[in-house]
Amino acid sequence: MKAKLLRNGLLIDGTGQEEKLGMDVLIEGNRITAIGPHLDIPSQYQPHEVDIIELNGKTIMPGMTEAHTHLTWQDSLYIQDIDFKPIEETMVGAIKNAETMIKSGFTSCVSAAARGRVDIAIRDAINRGQLIGPRMLANGAEVSATGSFVDVQPSHVSVHGLAILADGEDAVRRTVRSLFKEGADLVKLNVSGESLTAHARGEMTLYTYKEVRAAVEEAHARGKRVYTHARSSDSVKICVEAEVDIIGHADFIDDEAFEMLVHNKDRLFVVPALNWLVSTLEHGAKYFGQEAIDATGYKEGLEIALRNMNRLYKAGVRILPGGDYGFKWCPHGEYARDLEHFVKLVGMTPMDAIVSATKYGSQIMEMEDELGTIEVGKLADILVVDGNPLDDITVLQDHSKLKVILKDGEYIVNLLDVAHQVENAVV
Ligand SMILES: [Zn+2]
Numbered sequence: 001m002k003a004k005l006l007r008n009g010l011l012i013d014g015t016g017q018e019e020k021l022g023m024d025v026l027i028e029g030n031r032i033t034a035i036g037p038h039l040d041i042p043s044q045y046q047p048h049e050v051d052i053i054e055l056n057g058k059t060i061m062p063g064m065t066e067a068h069t070h071l072t073w074q075d076s077l078y079i080q081d082i083d084f085k086p087i088e089e090t091m092v093g094a095i096k097n098a099e100t101m102i103k104s105g106f107t108s109c110v111s112a113a114a115r116g117r118v119d120i121a122i123r124d125a126i127n128r129g130q131l132i133g134p135r136m137l138a139n140g141a142e143v144s145a146t147g148s149f150v151d152v153q154p155s156h157v158s159v160h161g162l163a164i165l166a167d168g169e170d171a172v173r174r175t176v177r178s179l180f181k182e183g184a185d186l187v188k189l190n191v192s193g194e195s196l197t198a199h200a201r202g203e204m205t206l207y208t209y210k211e212v213r214a215a216v217e218e219a220h221a222r223g224k225r226v227y228t229h230a231r232s233s234d235s236v237k238i239c240v241e242a243e244v245d246i247i248g249h250a251d252f253i254d255d256e257a258f259e260m261l262v263h264n265k266d267r268l269f270v271v272p273a274l275n276w277l278v279s280t281l282e283h284g285a286k287y288f289g290q291e292a293i294d295a296t297g298y299k300e301g302l303e304i305a306l307r308n309m310n311r312l313y314k315a316g317v318r319i320l321p322g323g324d325y326g327f328k329w330c331p332h333g334e335y336a337r338d339l340e341h342f343v344k345l346v347g348m349t350p351m352d353a354i355v356s357a358t359k360y361g362s363q364i365m366e367m368e369d370e371l372g373t374i375e376v377g378k379l380a381d382i383l384v385v386d387g388n389p390l391d392d393i394t395v396l397q398d399h400s401k402l403k404v405i406l407k408d409g410e411y412i413v414n415l416l417d418v419a420h421q422v423e424n425a426v427v
């Protein structure tokens with residue numbers, strides 16, 4: 001693989017330190033080997049062995065992490081559509097979504113559930129170099145109680161594509177054990193409801209402490225982690241107490257749940273999936289009617305979620321982007337909208353929103369020593385952005401502005417000219 005010299009960029013390194021103008025980044029093999037102004041090309045290289053890419057002040061930043069991914073949700077209208085889609089078509093769509101993910105600037109992702117073994121097969125194929133996609137932590141089906149919000153078929157119809165129903169500690173243990181046997185990196189439990197499903201609203205807590213704790217024990221015994229869907233305050237408390245690792249949503253938290261999250265901020269992550277609420281409020285009426293959207297209570301729910309995310313952010317809890325993309329009204333490819341919500345709705349600085357997507361992203365991937373910041377020795381997962389996301393965070397949503405996307409030092413996208421050093425003319 002050729003070495004690459006990114007020349008004269010605005011460096012946002014992902015550590016949260018102030019951005020720096022006029023910076024070069026040298027990439028040799030899959031690693032970053034030098035950073036600084038006016039870098040020389042190491043003398044061991046022939047001119048044709050180094051790609052020189054002139055950035056003229058474009059932004060250099062780390063690749064981002066999408067922390068609530070569903071590759072197998074394929075811009076469906078109803079949750080039921082996910083159940084009914086045959087696994088073969090689901091697989092094909094998920095392969096396409098993996099490519100969309102990395103070409104949107106997200107070079108890593110944490111799955112928050114998938115159909116069957118699709119995530120696992122795609123993760124392995126990406127790691128073997130057979131498919132284009134992000135670094136992935138793969139998940140299995142949503143482990144859920146009977147009557148949860150993903151238990152949506154009439155009781156006389158037994159179709160459960162996206163969920164595995166498991167009631168009681170033993171059933172949860174058995175399910176979690178089998179998901180890890182199949183190769184999942186983490187498992188997903190639905191601890192609260194979700195108000196788009198009328199019989200299992202977000203305020204309801206649908207798993208007991210003992211059931212959640214059983215899943216955590218099985219995961220931690222294998223060095224693996226548990227990801228939960230938890231909106232209600234009680235569900236969040238159960239998750240923290242049971243030592244869940246990643247809590248999705250956490251929006252309806254009372255003061256006690258807030259304190260518990262803050263107290264455990266060094267070991268857990270919160271992924272609010274704000275775009276799900278924002279997009280459903282923006283576009284849901286078109287598909288379901290205004291009355292149905294009003295009935296979800298999402299409008300009030302979003303206001304509560306934003307207040308709580310703001311105080312969690314101020315208290316130093318790690319909040320990550322990841323927005324439940326994969327429905328008709330919040331399609332794949334729009335992942336960077338969560339960063340805009342962090343800035344405009346939660347009150348983060350643009351720099352902190354970038355840190356949450358990069359440095360915190362590497363922490364949730366458990367690759368902090370390798371990814372997430374642009375530092376010498378780290379893997380070269382890098383974006384070049386035509387624009388400054390510190391001035392306008394929405395620039396990250398415009399795929400045409402993502403001029404270079406590198407993963408492991410290799411081009412996923414390169415829309416810029418590549419030059420090679422011209423040797424001094426021999427007189
Ligand atoms: Zn989700």
